[in-house]
Amino acid sequence: MYFNSLNWKIFKFEKVTSTMDVAKDIAEKIDHPIFVVTARVQSRGKGRKGRFWYSPEGGLWVTIVLRGVIPNTKIFMIPYLVAVATAETINHYSCGKSVSIKWPNDILIEGKKVAGILIDSRESCRSDFQDVFIGIGININNPVGNRKDLRDTAISLSEVCKKEYNISEILDFLLKKINILLIEFIRKRSKPDKLFDLWKKFDITLGRKISVDMEGKKIIGRAVDIDYNDGGLIFDIDGNVIKIYDYVSIRILEE
Numbered sequence: 286m287y288f289n290s291l292n293w294k295i296f297k298f299e300k301v302t303s304t305m306d307v308a309k310d311i312a313e314k315i316d317h318p319i320f321v322v323t324a325r326v327q328s329r330g331k332g333r334k335g336r337f338w339y340s341p342e343g344g345l346w347v348t349i350v351l352r353g354v355i356p357n358t359k360i361f362m363i364p365y366l367v368a369v370a371t372a373e374t375i376n377h378y379s380c381g382k383s384v385s386i387k388w389p390n391d392i393l394i395e396g397k398k399v400a401g402i403l404i405d406s407r408e409s410c411r412s413d414f415q416d417v418f419i420g421i422g423i424n425i426n427n428p429v430g431n432r433k434d435l436r437d438t439a440i441s442l443s444e445v446c447k448k449e450y451n452i453s454e455i456l457d458f459l460l461k462k463i464n465i466l467l468i469e470f471i472r473k474r475s476k477p478d479k480l481f482d483l484w485k486k487f488d489i490t491l492g493r494k495i496s497v498d499m500e501g502k503k504i505i506g507r508a509v510d511i512d513y514n515d516g517g518l519i520f521d522i523d524g525n526v527i528k529i530y531d532y533v534s535i536r537i538l539e540e
């Protein structure tokens with residue numbers, strides 16, 4: 286355990302089931318408002334919607350815990366804030382290759398997923414606030430192209446740029462980006478509009494035809510915009526406009 290330059294407590298592990306589980310265990314035992322858990326390897330990495338997240342040595346597997354820091358009224362900004370921080374971080378290390386975000390927070394290079402984000406939140410003991418567990422997985426030095434099940438949809442930074450990275454340096458950069466955005470949008474209460482504008486710089490979803498998986502049913506329509514008041518994706522199904530939230534999965538259809 287050590288403190289980084291932001292004075293955030295960092296718990297570093299060799300091998301865990303999932304940094305999400307370990308972070309929740311640690312949260313029972315200490316009362317730091319902000320701490321970070323990383324692992325070199327995860328045996329049961331968790332993806333969105335209960336999926337397995339392949340987490341061998343060479344990637345960055347991290348959970349950031351914010352307790353009593355995010356008011357309930359701001360929680361909808363967190364998936365976007367983390368997506369922007371992660372995309373900006375990857376952009377810094379992607380040797381000029383363009384980085385994009387697929388709604389809400391899959392980070393892609395050349396159409397393949399280089400990073401994923403999983404956010405769990407629950408009521409905090411501070412009323413009107415949430416405890417938030419932000420899981421971020423970035424494929425860095427771990428090869429993905431040798432995996433039949435992943436090579437068409439995922440990629441790692443070292444495969445893109447043909448070099449080895451210093452994972453701790455990328456973690457440090459990422460945490461600083463998150464901190465800057467937290468100060469701006471949570472502490473200083475800048476309007477969410479600016480955050481969504483930053484997100485839109487990377488977005489490849491809006492304006493596209495998408496398929497949405499709703500309770501096993503696939504619905505096809507167009508992603509129109511983000512509602513800046515609650516973070517919902519405005520989805521047009523033949524003139525019927527509804528809003529969807531990040532518990533659903535979407536697929537961008539070719540067009």
Ligand code: BTN
Pocket residue numbers: 302303304305327329330331332333334336338340345346347348391400401402403420421422423
């Ligand atoms: C996704 O499905 O896109 C989300 C993937 C999130 C993976 C990260 S790796 C660190 C943290 N621990 C986990 O078990 N999952 C998240």
